[in-house]
Amino acid sequence: MRNVKDDFPILKNRDIVYLDNAATTQKPKSVIEAIKEFYEYHNANIHRGIYPLAREATEMYEGAHERVAKFIGGKMEETVFVRNASEGLNLAAWILKDRIGKGDKIITTMSEHHSNFLPWFKIARMRGARVDVIPTKEDGSIDEEKIIEAIDSRTKIVAVQHASNVTGYITDVKEIARAAHDNGAVIVVDGAQSVPHIPIDVKKLGIDALAFSAHKMLGPTGIGALWMKADLLEEGEPFLEGGDMIKEVHYNSELQVIYNDLPWKYEAGTPNIAGGVGFAAAVDYLERYGMENILPHEQKLAKRIMNGLEEMGVPFVGPRDIKRRGGVVAFSVPGKNPYTVALYLGTKNVCVRAGYHCAQPLHESLGIKGTVRASLYIYNDEEDVEKFLEALEGMP
Numbered sequence: 001m002r003n004v005k006d007d008f009p010i011l012k013n014r015d016i017v018y019l020d021n022a023a024t025t026q027k028p029k030s031v032i033e034a035i036k037e038f039y040e041y042h043n044a045n046i047h048r049g050i051y052p053l054a055r056e057a058t059e060m061y062e063g064a065h066e067r068v069a070k071f072i073g074g075k076m077e078e079t080v081f082v083r084n085a086s087e088g089l090n091l092a093a094w095i096l097k098d099r100i101g102k103g104d105k106i107i108t109t110m111s112e113h114h115s116n117f118l119p120w121f122k123i124a125r126m127r128g129a130r131v132d133v134i135p136t137k138e139d140g141s142i143d144e145e146k147i148i149e150a151i152d153s154r155t156k157i158v159a160v161q162h163a164s165n166v167t168g169y170i171t172d173v174k175e176i177a178r179a180a181h182d183n184g185a186v187i188v189v190d191g192a193q194s195v196p197h198i199p200i201d202v203k204k205l206g207i208d209a210l211a212f213s214a215h216k217m218l219g220p221t222g223i224g225a226l227w228m229k230a231d232l233l234e235e236g237e238p239f240l241e242g243g244d245m246i247k248e249v250h251y252n253s254e255l256q257v258i259y260n261d262l263p264w265k266y267e268a269g270t271p272n273i274a275g276g277v278g279f280a281a282a283v284d285y286l287e288r289y290g291m292e293n294i295l296p297h298e299q300k301l302a303k304r305i306m307n308g309l310e311e312m313g314v315p316f317v318g319p320r321d322i323k324r325r326g327g328v329v330a331f332s333v334p335g336k337n338p339y340t341v342a343l344y345l346g347t348k349n350v351c352v353r354a355g356y357h358c359a360q361p362l363h364e365s366l367g368i369k370g371t372v373r374a375s376l377y378i379y380n381d382e383e384d385v386e387k388f389l390e391a392l393e394g395m396p
């Protein structure tokens, strides 16, 4: 079998066991080359120049929207490029804010990344609404039943993660989407940890919005996407105003603005053009690899990590049933500060993250002061897992 690691220069250039994929993933040669080639052969601003080079750059950037939209079963006009999942979720909150009135409810969960937590509180504050934070199960898994029970006619938005960056739990968003729609609410899904690992079809999931980052799926940093249903994008107001997001601006003692077509209405100013091209190259790589192959590969390795931790008497959060989780395992070594553990593993060239992983309410609700997190991706193999477990076991 071909070694996936061969496609990733950094994994040859550095002697590392890279297990910090939930933070960001490494980049294959094809993505690095696509960005390099863009700057060497195609660089110009988009939607402005009419000379061939500018048209080429525009086609490549628009084509990247097509590729990314198709990857998640969406349409190009519904796919707005943003900087990252955080910006996508903030933009979703901004677009939806006028649907919320005084006394209305936004529902989210205790397991959310801060990026899918703070924007909803901000919008609720602005509109005199409240946020209901649904507690997790004891192991930190999302409790779908409790979310569904909490949705009522005052609920305007349900904001939930598709996969956790701490527990690895994969949420049954389809059921939640159905309950939200039955009550006239919209559902916004944080796909930062699902889109890179699970085949996604927004229509089959029945959701209204999905945010994700390119850098967590082999693409460059500084680019991501917010997919949102066209009617919601049409009714919303842009967060940023300026160049390229308008068709016409008139001023005759009063301002008159006609916004651009979707998705450009939400992409003010010169965007991250090369980043978009790199994003599309990442999607191409993942499709060649086969999206359906990723989760089973990660689950096999995660199972080995969970067994190894159990043998060492190291507890981890999240469900024990491997079918309910992805390749993220967060654990606490008894009597050891998570940073001490991560620092030690770093001396053994094992890259893991320590702390709250931007999900402090979750950790606090579970009564733990941070965890060490090993997170997997397509290039990790059994050897990586054994090296990690050996290093952990050898810790003084």
Ligand SMILES: Cc1ncc(COP(=O)(O)O)c(C=O)c1O
Pocket (backbone or CB within 6 Å): 022, 023, 084, 085, 086, 087, 113, 115, 116, 161, 163, 164, 165, 190, 192, 193, 213, 358
């Ligand atoms: C579940 C989840 N949501 C949102 C984010 C935010 O992603 P970004 O930092 O790319 O904006 C992350 C990043 O770790 C995440 O794990």
